[in-house]
Amino acid sequence: MRTRPTIDIDQEFSKNLDQILQGETAEACNSVSEEYRATLEFAEMLARSKPFPRPAFRDGLKRKVMHRLGLSGEVRSQRSAQLYPRRRVMVMAALLLFCLSGLTLLQARGSLVAAWEGIVIYLEHIGVREVKPERRWELPPSEVPTYATVAEAQRHVDFPIREPAYLPPGFRLEGVQVPDASSVGLGYRRETEDRGIELLYLSQSSLAGKVAEYADYPGEIQEIELQGRRAVWGTDKQMNLLIWEDEDMVFVLHSTLPLTEMQNVAISLFDE
Amino acid sequence: MAQFVRKRVLHRLESGRERERERERTLAFEELYECYVSQVYAYVRYRVDSAAEAEDLTAAIFERVLAKIETFQSDESRFAAWLWRIARNAVIDHYRKQRLRRHLPLEEIASPVSDEPLPEEWVLREERVQEIRAHLKTLPEREQEIIALKFGFGLTNRRIAKVLRMKESTVGSALHRAMIKLRRGMEEEKK
Numbered sequence: 001m002r003t004r005p006t007i008d009i010d011q012e013f014s015k016n017l018d019q020i021l022q023g024e025t026a027e028a029c030n031s032v033s034e035e036y037r038a039t040l041e042f043a044e045m046l047a048r049s050k051p052f053p054r055p056a057f058r059d060g061l062k063r064k065v066m067h068r069l070g071l072s073g074e075v076r077s078q079r080s081a082q083l084y085p086r087r088r089v090m091v092m093a094a095l096l097l098f099c100l101s102g103l104t105l106l107q108a109r110g111s112l113v114a115a116w117e118g119i120v121i122y123l124e125h126i127g128v129r130e131v132k133p134e135r136r137w138e139l140p141p142s143e144v145p146t147y148a149t150v151a152e153a154q155r156h157v158d159f160p161i162r163e164p165a166y167l168p169p170g171f172r173l174e175g176v177q178v179p180d181a182s183s184v185g186l187g188y189r190r191e192t193e194d195r196g197i198e199l200l201y202l203s204q205s206s207l208a209g210k211v212a213e214y215a216d217y218p219g220e221i222q223e224i225e226l227q228g229r230r231a232v233w234g235t236d237k238q239m240n241l242l243i244w245e246d247e248d249m250v251f252v253l254h255s256t257l258p259l260t261e262m263q264n265v266a267i268s269l270f271d272e
Numbered sequence: 273m274a275q276f277v278r279k280r281v282l283h284r285l286e287s288g289r290e291r292e293r294e295r296e297r298t299l300a301f302e303e304l305y306e307c308y309v310s311q312v313y314a315y316v317r318y319r320v321d322s323a324a325e326a327e328d329l330t331a332a333i334f335e336r337v338l339a340k341i342e343t344f345q346s347d348e349s350r351f352a353a354w355l356w357r358i359a360r361n362a363v364i365d366h367y368r369k370q371r372l373r374r375h376l377p378l379e380e381i382a383s384p385v386s387d388e389p390l391p392e393e394w395v396l397r398e399e400r401v402q403e404i405r406a407h408l409k410t411l412p413e414r415e416q417e418i419i420a421l422k423f424g425f426g427l428t429n430r431r432i433a434k435v436l437r438m439k440e441s442t443v444g445s446a447l448h449r450a451m452i453k454l455r456r457g458m459e460e461e462k463k
Contacts (some may be wrong), residue, residue: 010445014429019446021426035452042455042459044313046423049400051317062305065334069298069341088295
């Protein structure tokens with residue numbers, strides 16, 4: 001004797017309801033009751049009567065939500081923007097001090113007059129036109145210990161100082177600054193008739209135990225690759241820079257030289 | 273000096289990446305808002321008595337989403353589940369608060385939707401929704417919730433079962449039963 005298959009009416013209803021909610025036609029089987037069919041029709045009516053938000057409310061809420069979302073995301077950038085002018089002044093002052101201390105180093109063997117001439121030539125070279133040479137001025141004393149050779153400086157730092165195997169023609173070491181035992185700065189200089197005085201300053205710092213705490217650099221920056229290593233190239237009207245890391249050391253090259261030349265110097269420093 | 277400048281530059285790079293991430297997150301969130309705002313509103317509207325309350329609650333739900341946006345994952349299914357929970361909790365909180373201030377006059381509880389002219393389609397739909405809601409609220413709380421999740425959010429029975437921690441088969445039978453009761457209630461009133 002064959003028995004008629006039983007239908008789970010609740011399951012069937014759920015299946016039909018899902019069809020309705022997906023915009024399809026509910027296909028109820030023939031054996032369902034009139035009440036079932038009436039309930040399905042009612043479900044269709046209910047689906048058609050789905051509440052929707054007023055367009056003005058929907059748009060207004062969207063504006064509010066996106067504004068709030070933007071605000072939460074931009075708080076940091078806004079703070080940065082507010083601080084930016086002050087930071088910019090600080091950065092410019094720091095760069096100026098850097099230039100002055102570098103020049104102090106470079107002109108250590110010359111007179112103040114020669115140093116001043118060097119500054120004028122250098123500043124003219126990098127595009128600062130408002131220098132008034134006739135104004136009386138004295139170089140600030142540099143408190144950073146400076147040594148004439150790498151060998152002398154090496155005795156005061158706790159890592160091996162690296163020297164570039166390649167330097168653009170004409171550059172020679174002017175001195176080595178040792179701010180502390182974990183960092184060192186090698187100053188190179190060349191002087192040509194057509195380009196005036198050009199500087200190349202190579203900083204090397206040990207990263208060990210240092211906490212990352214970053215600020216803004218005023219120029220444009222981008223990530224580049226130096227023979228497979230990640231590096232940062234920054235260009236600014238005052239000074240270009242190239243930064244890379246090697247093992248636990250960070251190297252920074254500051255110069256007005258173009259990228260290719262600075263890259264060549266950098267690559268010549270790589271630990272083989 | 274070197275480290276100082278390096279820190280500056282790397283921070284700048286990090287800020288750039290962070291801004292990009294935030295921009296992407298904003299765009300993703302905008303898309304999700306567009307996708308879910310109507311569902312959230314519909315669900316809430318089935319659970320409360322007026323459009324004004326539904327609007328307030330919908331706004332509150334998105335406020336809560338924003339407050340926890342840091343934990344937002346750009347995985348849509350997770351986002352949806354998270355949103356349902358927030359919406360449900362918002363409705364529960366709403367009723368909890370309403371019980372506390374039940375003694376207040378009605379006009380202080382329900383604010384008008386808006387003074388602006390309303391779209392005719394919305395007005396007609398709202399009239400219908402009010403009628404449905406009037407009958408829906410006579411059902412047990414659990415059945416109201418199932419219908420709201422089904423017709424508001426458009427969830428499958430399996431999802432509803434997960435949200436309400438019920439068996440899928442129990443959801444199916446409760447849904448069928450609730451729909452029959454709702455239909456009968458509305459039909460009887462018409463007679």
